[in-house]
Amino acid sequence: MVGAWALAGLVVGLLVRPVADWFDSTAPIVSWxxxxxxxxxxxxxxxxxxxxWRSVHVRRERLEPHQAVNRLVLARACALVGALAGAxxxxxxxxxxxxxxxxADERMIRSGVAFVGGVLTVVAALLLERACRVRSDERS
Known part of the structure; x- marks a missing residue:
């Protein structure tokens, strides 16, 4: 699913400049x-x-169900949006x-940094998803 969002983001990102040129408009400037x-x-x-991770796996604390669901939903949403935006x-x-x-150089550099931010967002979101998992022998 994350790959599909990344592919969609890549296609849209590639089309922004040509579409702006086609409409005789200025391509968007990427600020910091x-x-x-x-x-x-x-x-x-x-x-x-x-x-x-520290709470669940090191200190062996249980997350409240609503906390776990909130973190999982946050992680999934951020993974998808990070993939879309980064790509x-x-x-x-x-x-x-x-x-x-x-x-052009300024747009490439800032867009490249934004791409790195998108990748880091996806990685952090997937780590958050993984931190919410409990091993089957830990459930009681």
Whole structure:
């Protein structure tokens, strides 16, 4: 499922620049806010995954059912959105390769950082999902 969202994001990202050109419009500028937001989400998910892992697997505490479901839903949603956004920014960066526009390099660099943020978001989300799992012999 994550792969399908990433593929969709890649296709959309590759199409943004040509569609903007077709409509005689300016292609979107990527500010530092977008990559930093993805990196912030990845950091929050990573901290949550670490705290959950320590609670469940090290201290052997039980999560309340609603807490576990909330964390699993958060992790799944962030994995899908991280894949979509990260791949979208990768496609957008690739669409600028070889372009001679004055902001092409800036768009590629910022989109590349946003791609890394998207990948880190997916990884942190999957780690959070994994932290919520309990072994079958731990259930009582």
């Amino acid at each position: 806010a977008q990559p930093l937001a993805l990196l912030l989400v990845a950091a929050i998910l990573g901290v949550t995954a670490h705290a959950t 979208g920014y990768l496609g957008y960066a690739v669409s600028w390769i070889g372009a001679e526009a004055e902001l």
